[in-house]
Amino acid sequence: MDRFRAAPRHDALTTDQGVRVDDTDNALRAGHRGPTLLEDFHNREKITHFDHERIPERVVHARGAGAYGYFEPYASLSEYTCADFLAEAGRRTPVFVRFSTVQGPRGSADTVRDVRGFATKFYTREGNYDLVGNNMPVFFIQDAIKFPDFVHAVKMEPQNEMPTGASAHDTFWDFCSLQPESTHMLMWLMSDRAIPRSFRMMQGFGVHTFRFVTADGRGTFVKFHWKPALGVHSLVWDEAQIAAGRDPDFNRRDLWEAIEAGAYPEWELGVQLVPEEDEFAFDFDLLDATKIIPEEQVPVRPVGRLVLDRNPQNFFAETEQVAFHTANVVPGIDFTNDPLLQGRNFSYLDTQLIRLGGPNFSQLPVNRPIADVHHNHRDGFGQQVIHPGTNYFPNSLGGGCPAHAGAGGGAGVFRHYAERVDGDKIRVRSESFKDHYSQAALFWNSMADWERRHIVEAFRFELGKVNAVEVRERMTGNLAHVSQDLAAEVAEGLGLPAPAPVGGVTSAASPALSQENLAGEGIRTRKVAVLAADGTDAGQVTAVRDRLTARGAIVEVLAARAGTVQGAGGEPLDVDRALPTMGSVLYDAVLVPDGARAVSALAADPAAVRFVEEAYRHGKPLAVLGEGTRLLTAARLPEDTVLGESAPDYGVFTGNGTAPAEDLADAFADAVGQHRFPHR
Numbered sequence: 207m208d209r210f211r212a213a214p215r216h217d218a219l220t221t222d223q224g225v226r227v228d229d230t231d232n233a234l235r236a237g238h239r240g241p242t243l244l245e246d247f248h249n250r251e252k253i254t255h256f257d258h259e260r261i262p263e264r265v266v267h268a269r270g271a272g273a274y275g276y277f278e279p280y281a282s283l284s285e286y287t288c289a290d291f292l293a294e295a296g297r298r299t300p301v302f303v304r305f306s307t308v309q310g311p312r313g314s315a316d317t318v319r320d321v322r323g324f325a326t327k328f329y330t331r332e333g334n335y336d337l338v339g340n341n342m343p344v345f346f347i348q349d350a351i352k353f354p355d356f357v358h359a360v361k362m363e364p365q366n367e368m369p370t371g372a373s374a375h376d377t378f379w380d381f382c383s384l385q386p387e388s389t390h391m392l393m394w395l396m397s398d399r400a401i402p403r404s405f406r407m408m409q410g411f412g413v414h415t416f417r418f419v420t421a422d423g424r425g426t427f428v429k430f431h432w433k434p435a436l437g438v439h440s441l442v443w444d445e446a447q448i449a450a451g452r453d454p455d456f457n458r459r460d461l462w463e464a465i466e467a468g469a470y471p472e473w474e475l476g477v478q479l480v481p482e483e484d485e486f487a488f489d490f491d492l493l494d495a496t497k498i499i500p501e502e503q504v505p506v507r508p509v510g511r512l513v514l515d516r517n518p519q520n521f522f523a524e525t526e527q528v529a530f531h532t533a534n535v536v537p538g539i540d541f542t543n544d545p546l547l548q549g550r551n552f553s554y555l556d557t558q559l560i561r562l563g564g565p566n567f568s569q570l571p572v573n574r575p576i577a578d579v580h581h582n583h584r585d586g587f588g589q590q591v592i593h594p595g596t597n598y599f600p601n602s603l604g605g606g607c608p609a610h611a612g613a614g615g616g617a618g619v620f621r622h623y624a625e626r627v628d629g630d631k632i633r634v635r636s637e638s639f640k641d642h643y644s645q646a647a648l649f650w651n652s653m654a655d656w657e658r659r660h661i662v663e664a665f666r667f668e669l670g671k672v673n674a675v676e677v678r679e680r681m682t683g684n685l686a687h688v689s690q691d692l693a694a695e696v697a698e699g700l701g702l703p704a705p706a707p708v709g710g711v712t713s714a715a716s717p718a719l720s721q722e723n724l725a726g727e728g729i730r731t732r733k734v735a736v737l738a739a740d741g742t743d744a745g746q747v748t749a750v751r752d753r754l755t756a757r758g759a760i761v762e763v764l765a766a767r768a769g770t771v772q773g774a775g776g777e778p779l780d781v782d783r784a785l786p787t788m789g790s791v792l793y794d795a796v797l798v799p800d801g802a803r804a805v806s807a808l809a810a811d812p813a814a815v816r817f818v819e820e821a822y823r824h825g826k827p828l829a830v831l832g833e834g835t836r837l838l839t840a841a842r843l844p845e846d847t848v849l850g851e852s853a854p855d856y857g858v859f860t861g862n863g864t865a866p867a868e869d870l871a872d873a874f875a876d877a878v879g880q881h882r883f884p885h886r
């Protein structure tokens with residue numbers, strides 16, 4: 207893309223026509239205090255261009271953040287697919303990935319409860335392949351014809367454009383309560399998956415069943431999975447809401463800063479493969495996007511890794527103008543008859559035509575394939591190419607070019623999988639799509655206790671924001687098909703009677719679905735706040751910081767003011783951030799060092815007290831040395847869990863000053879690696 211990058215040197219300012227301009231601060235006018243003149247072409251051009259800077263935002267997934275990187279397979283997958291980019295271990299394919307929320311507009315907050323988009327463009331040698339997935343493996347609806355209804359219901363309500371970035375409102379729950387096929391997805395949406403700690407710490411899924419196809423036309427069903435190297439981690443709901451105010455760019459900033467710091471986010475691509483002959487071997491339909499294939503039934507085979515190592519230079523040119531499309535496939539990857547996928551294959555090209563202003567958006571730098579492009583498409587808004595010669599096929603005057611590729615059966619040519627299709631023209635949903643509850647129950651059954659608690663609380667919150675009582679009732683009635691406990695607990699929170707039990711609820715579970723089993727290892731890029739003031743034991747700070755940063759964590763010293771504080775021995779300690787500009791929600795853990803004078807100052811500062819109280823409430827590890835425990839008392843934390851013998855079980859580490867700070871630092875670091883202590 208380098209040839210498309212504007213490289214500002216010390217060039218003079220010019221107009222669009224390349225005419226040099228000597229003043230862009232004062233419009234041309236008649237006399238010192240006279241009227242502005244129409245003749246000022248630079249002024250008119252500048253304002254006109256500005257007036258047209260905005261383009262329509264995406265109708266869904268408007269808010270996002272993207273980055274470049276590469277994908278490389280671990281081994282050849284040519285046994286299953288002829289896709290060139292999967293054919294050889296280590297063959298690097300450049301990628302652009304865009305993460306997004308779904309409901310909110312471009313300016314909405316990152317940490318809302320929502321599905322996250324996870325869209326990857328592979329610039330392969332055989333053309334662009336887009337895997338346009340989400341961080342949840344299922345979807346709200348089974349047939350794309352319902353998508354406009356679903357999106358109308360979840361988006362801000364039409365009369366007042368509220369709420370921004372939230373599904374907690376009447377129309378969404380009205381729709382879902384009448385559309386039981388959404389129940390499985392609702393379980394995911396009410397779980398902590400909907401409030402990821404970081405884009406770098408969430409899974410991705412292709413959702414649909416796709417098809418791998420070999421060079422000789424053999425098909426294998428495939429589901430795609432992205433697994434983050436840093437483990438799967440989430441915020442807690444109260445934290446997410448506070449973070450939305452403290453830093454609306456929380457996830458975007460996290461991605462940007464990690465890449466700038468060289469801590470490149472990484473995911474492993476996994477595939478679930480199902481032979482064509484096993485199409486009907488499951489008690490659900492592979493074509494139904496509201497279903498997963500439980501990993502215990504078909505294991506996820508790791509096949510390669512994705513690394514993001516470069517931030518865009520211009521958000522608009524790259525992240526905003528990137529255009530994904532489920533129908534951008536390459537030889538070796540094909541569709542199935544999943545009715546959601548079939549509809550998507552229409553929608554993405556259609557939406558780009560209006561969003562990007564015409565049919566030539568694939569010529570934008572971020573969308574250009576690295577493979578050569580030859581065709582007879584011509585003209586249109588924004589045409590960048592000067593096409594000489596003929597523009598039709600067949601032709602003799604243009605030497606027959608461009609000719610059909612691979613007429614002789616060559617490699618690298620897209621050939622549709624030759625699936626036999628036979629049927630009446632009907633508008634009906636297949637009977638095999640009718641079970642809407644078994645997998646919702648499977649998800650619920652697979653959750654740890656704390657995950658279930660969060661799901662109940664999320665349903666209570668969301669339905670509690672719904673004004674129509676009949677919608678609340680209908681929804682809790684649906685939940686009884688998932689779990690009587692769930693339905694009863696949600697109903698209780700809403701002040702409703704428990705719905706009548708229904709039979710036939712499955713007790714099956716899939717451990718692979720619980721975040722408890724997806725934590726990963728290590729503390730790389732985890733952020734630890736050190737609360738300091740004049741009199742802080744600076745030696746301790748250094749000792750603990752060295753231990754944590756050696757394991758990849760980021761440690762920041764916070765004090766009432768920026769600059770430095772004076773350590774207990776009079777030595778200066780640099781302050782990274784002023785406490786009033788931050789909040790505990792922007793960190794993963796908190797350290798309060800020893801130092802009587804410092805702790806007295808912190809205990810008298812409501813911002814510091816709140817910092818500790820909030821971090822505790824959000825389940826974050828706390829390390830508190832010597833006098834620092836007085837801050838815990840000032841925050842009125844329950845003494846038995848923070849100062850008792852079992853405090854470490856609750857992620858609270860207190861040092862009495864005799865044990866070396868390094869010992870405590872190690873236990874604290876392990877706790878940071880555990881992420882949260884939700885049982886507090």
Ligand code: HDD
Pocket residue numbers: 264265266267270304305306322323324325338339340344345349350351353354412413414495528529530546549550553554555557558
């Ligand atoms: Fe979609 C954008 C993911 C169903 C129609 N979708 C969009 C993006 C993601 C997804 C990640 C943002 C891409 C980007 O970053 O630019 N969508 C999904 C998934 C779905 C899904 C995982 C279900 C499995 N989508 C879906 C359906 C339809 C659409 C059923 C239409 C019938 N989606 C669109 C769209 C968008 C879009 C209107 C808006 C902006 C865009 O495409 O480029 O065409």
